[in-house]
Amino acid sequence: NSKVIQTPRYLVKGQGQKAKMRCIPEKGHPVVFWYQQNKNNEFKFLINFQNQEVLQQIDMTEKRFSAECPSNSPCSLEIQSSEAGDSALYLCASSPGHSGNTLYFGEGSRLIVV
Amino acid sequence: GEKVEQHESTLSVREGDSAVINCTYTDTASSYFPWYKQEAGKSLHFVIDIRSNVDRKQSQRLIVLLDKKAKRFSLHITATQPEDSAIYFCAASRGSNNRIFFGDGTQLVVKP
Numbered sequence: 001n002s003k004v005i006q007t008p009r010y011l012v013k014g015q016g017q018k019a020k021m022r023c024i025p026e027k028g029h030p031v032v033f034w035y036q037q038n039k040n041n042e043f044k045f046l047i048n049f050q051n052q053e054v055l056q057q058i059d060m061t062e063k064r065f066s067a068e069c070p071s072n073s074p075c076s077l078e079i080q081s082s083e084a085g086d087s088a089l090y091l092c093a094s095s096p097g098h099s100g101n102t103l104y105f106g107e108g109s110r111l112i113v114v
Numbered sequence: 115g116e117k118v119e120q121h122e123s124t125l126s127v128r129e130g131d132s133a134v135i136n137c138t139y140t141d142t143a144s145s146y147f148p149w150y151k152q153e154a155g156k157s158l159h160f161v162i163d164i165r166s167n168v169d170r171k172q173s174q175r176l177i178v179l180l181d182k183k184a185k186r187f188s189l190h191i192t193a194t195q196p197e198d199s200a201i202y203f204c205a206a207s208r209g210s211n212n213r214i215f216f217g218d219g220t221q222l223v224v225k226p
Contacts, residue, residue: 031211043216056213101211102148105158
């Protein structure tokens with residue numbers, strides 16, 4: 001069983017609505033990644049954090065998504081205005097932050113935009 | 115940026131046979147190569163990794179080979195079992211906390 005906890009498992013939103021997902025990383029893991037996995041199993045990196053600081057993010061994340069990892073609270077990923085193309089499995093992963101950066105994934109939040 | 119390609123989209127083997135999944139990458143600075151398994155309806159589960167300072171690593175029935183010159187790496191599953199059936203993803207990264215680039219997955223089917 002995954003020690004990375006993602007909620008909700010499923011969410012259904014209308015186009016233009018906000019969609020928010022949360023992630024509790026594995027205890028002691030300071031690094032958190034968010035990925036989007038589409039129906040073709042393709043992965044798109046969205047953003048990663050070390051503690052509360054953003055390490056890397058893509059343009060899409062900068063413009064339409066907001067994400068944070070506050071101390072003592074779950075990390076979150078929010079889509080400001082959902083589009084049909086955002087329908088996907090959103091995977092959160094945490095890492096102990098050592099040189100190998102093995103990622104441990106949560107079960108994912110499946111977003112359906114209708 | 116890095117591009118990771120998985121050469122087999124599907125692979126079917128008989129129980130007990132070996133399965134080999136091949137991947138290539140483009141970024142010569144990539145130094146960390148993990149493999150993940152995803153069973154139907156479930157999340158990704160880490161299975162094995164290899165770092166660029168070695169060219170072979172084994173963990174029980176799993177063997178990973180890395181050819182840095184050819185920018186190629188592979189996962190060998192020996193003595194396959196039906197529970198090995200899943201989608202396997204190879205990935206590459208520059209290590210540390212850099213983003214990990216995934217291949218598009220290989221659906222492995224192990225027939226009893």
